[in-house]
Amino acid sequence: MSEQAKKQRILVTGSSGLIGSQLIPVLQTMGFETVGMDIRASNDLDYGDICHGPDLMKKVEGCIGVIHLAAISRVAVAHRNPELCMKTNFEASRNLATLAKHAGAKWFVYASSREVYGHVKSTPVTENDGLKPVNVYGDAKLRSERYIEGLADENFNPSILRFSNVFGVSNDHETRVIPAFIKAAYHGHDLNVEGGDNAFDFTFVDEVVRAVGLLVEQLQQGQKFKPMHFTTGHETSLNELAAAVINLFQSQSCIVAKTPRDFDVSKFSGDASLAFKQLGWRHEAQPLAYFLRKYAERLGYLSTENATDNVIQLPRQEREISNPAFEVRASY
Numbered sequence: 001m002s003e004q005a006k007k008q009r010i011l012v013t014g015s016s017g018l019i020g021s022q023l024i025p026v027l028q029t030m031g032f033e034t035v036g037m038d039i040r041a042s043n044d045l046d047y048g049d050i051c052h053g054p055d056l057m058k059k060v061e062g063c064i065g066v067i068h069l070a071a072i073s074r075v076a077v078a079h080r081n082p083e084l085c086m087k088t089n090f091e092a093s094r095n096l097a098t099l100a101k102h103a104g105a106k107w108f109v110y111a112s113s114r115e116v117y118g119h120v121k122s123t124p125v126t127e128n129d130g131l132k133p134v135n136v137y138g139d140a141k142l143r144s145e146r147y148i149e150g151l152a153d154e155n156f157n158p159s160i161l162r163f164s165n166v167f168g169v170s171n172d173h174e175t176r177v178i179p180a181f182i183k184a185a186y187h188g189h190d191l192n193v194e195g196g197d198n199a200f201d202f203t204f205v206d207e208v209v210r211a212v213g214l215l216v217e218q219l220q221q222g223q224k225f226k227p228m229h230f231t232t233g234h235e236t237s238l239n240e241l242a243a244a245v246i247n248l249f250q251s252q253s254c255i256v257a258k259t260p261r262d263f264d265v266s267k268f269s270g271d272a273s274l275a276f277k278q279l280g281w282r283h284e285a286q287p288l289a290y291f292l293r294k295y296a297e298r299l300g301y302l303s304t305e306n307a308t309d310n311v312i313q314l315p316r317q318e319r320e321i322s323n324p325a326f327e328v329r330a331s332y
Contacts, residue, residue, distance in 0.1 A: 018166055019111070020038065068111060075135055097158070098151070110159070113137070145227065170298050191256065199269075202291075225279070233271055
């Protein structure tokens with residue numbers, strides 16, 4: 001392998017996941033060689049466990065950059081398994097970032113979360129608002145942020161991204177709130193909503209991948225970035241989301257109110273103006289119903305006769321189930 005080829009290799013952890021599976025082909029189209037790493041990988045080449053040190057060392061060798069997406073991605077799973085969450089979401093992230101720096105990687109992208117803010121007093125939240133996570137998932141993410149940022153020097157450039165409720169791929173966990181609602185409404189089952197007034201910033205995966213692609217282009221040129229949101233800046237309550245999905249299918253489903261979970265935050269929307277200022281990116285300005293329809297088409301629940309092209313386009317850059325009641329117990 002030539003020196004030039006080595007400079008163009010990027011490690012993507014969580015390569016079989018929601019964002020990683022869509023990001024890999026975009027990076028390849030941009031001219032990069034990609035190295036996948038995921039415990040759910042369907043082939044040996046991309047298989048790897050981020051909690052296994054030898055796997056990390058093997059994967060990161062020769063990479064110019066790392067995009068670290070792998071994690072226990074659902075708050076509910078982390079809540080039930082706090083030790084595993086801390087091992088996977090913090091310790092493995094710490095180890096990977098350290099190994100990447102020692103291996104000569106020039107930049108490191110860390111996928112963080114809205115959960116680092118905990119309960120917020122007002123929305124939309126800015127990146128300068130207080131960081132006070134209220135669950136183990138958010139705690140692990142914040143610890144990782146701080147450790148990775150502490151590795152920064154003239155030769156190692158970390159970038160922190162805070163995501164919120166990304167959706168839009170067919171291989172997502174079907175118990176996550178949007179795929180669960182879509183499946184229930186399609187089959188005419190009731191939607192049991194835990195905390196219907198809870199409201200969040202739902203972001204479409206194509207837009208997030210486009211943002212990451214723009215970020216990689218700038219990191220390759222040595223640009224440095226403050227932590228930023230890749231979000232819409234708008235929040236939708238779970239009741240509003242459920243109603244929108246029912247309307248999408250003209251379903252006979254009903255919304256059944258359930259008690260909110262005690263480990264969840266109650267609301268979030270992220271001010272994305274810093275991403276626009278730093279990167280020239282903002283989420284496509286379409287109503288949530290537009291993206292819900294696109295997702296339902298991808299899942300095969302709606303006709304795609306009039307669907308728009310599902311290929312993710314990078315260049316746009318701007319400047320100034322069988323149960324009668326399908327209960328959602330997923331990360332929002």
